[in-house]
Amino acid sequence: MKILMQLAIILLICFLGEVIAAVLPFPFPASVISMLLVLTLLLWGPLKIYHIQKQADFLLDNMGFFFVPPTVAILGYLGYMQGKIVIVLFICFITVITTFAVTSWTVTAMMKYEIRRKERKRHAESE
């Protein structure tokens, strides 16, 4: 599909996401609603991966580019950040370690639990 049309589809879904976010009774980022919409439409079927593939790849490959302008705005907060930078970096550093540990241990523990459960089931069936 033509790249312009692919862009139009993604922008349309993003607009829909904003409409839904405005209607929802609780705050929810519109961009995340759009992500869920894309996933639902792909799994459900009306949207095919080739409808958006090229445009999505372009956005994913250049993801970092879109974050540059909002990050440059940090220039306006240099005064605010003075004396806080070390603490912020420390908090980020510690939580990367803890988040990794909690996540991977939970995944491993759940996998072991699932295997045990299946084995118990098999035992029960064979007896």
Added chain:
Amino acid sequence: MQNLSELLYSPYFGVIATIFAYQAGVSIQKKVKHPLANPILIAVLLICTLLVIMDIPLEAYQEGGNLIYLFLAPATAALAVPIYKNWQILRLNWKPIIAGTMAGSFSSIVIVFALCKLFKVEESLTLSLLSKSVTTPIAVGITEQLGGIVPIAIAAVIFSGITGNIMAPFLVKVFRVEDPVAQGIGIGTASHAIGTTRAITMGELQGAMSGLAIGLSGLWTVFWTFLFSVWIG
């Protein structure tokens, strides 16, 4: 003749500066191959230096910057594509993957909040750090809604990503995580897309799982921060 400095308020200036700075960042990263040589980091440093040295107001740059910013939501929506592509693996291991991203993103928010309380960090800064483990576009959405400071949130997200990228192989060893799915989900949940680029070098499955975890942990973080904002009122 029109004042030349007014021309800087043309949106072309911000867009051109960003493209060149980012491309410079990408080339430097290709040469240096170190996670600290992050293209976003390099581009931001280059543009900030340009603005400060040439005494260009931030508002002038943002005329073009806002045009680029418009594509942040479509970029977030595109994150659905890697989830869709890994749907089969997700279906086979959905319980461990959902539980892992859920627990990991919850622990991230709780520990950030606890550390902020411990160091008596002011509220506006705390709110800007809560989303630090998730991918930038989702962190921007969350921070806007919490009332935090978006540029600080992005800086925290990028720093976390770089930390995860550098430490991933070390963390896997120290915490003795042997399963590639558990490794990938852990890296993606702790350090989103920047960590994922390292996970890809550790193995195809690790890379795919890390990419999957970006979207899932982002969703969980939206959910947890929502509960959190209800709780603190």
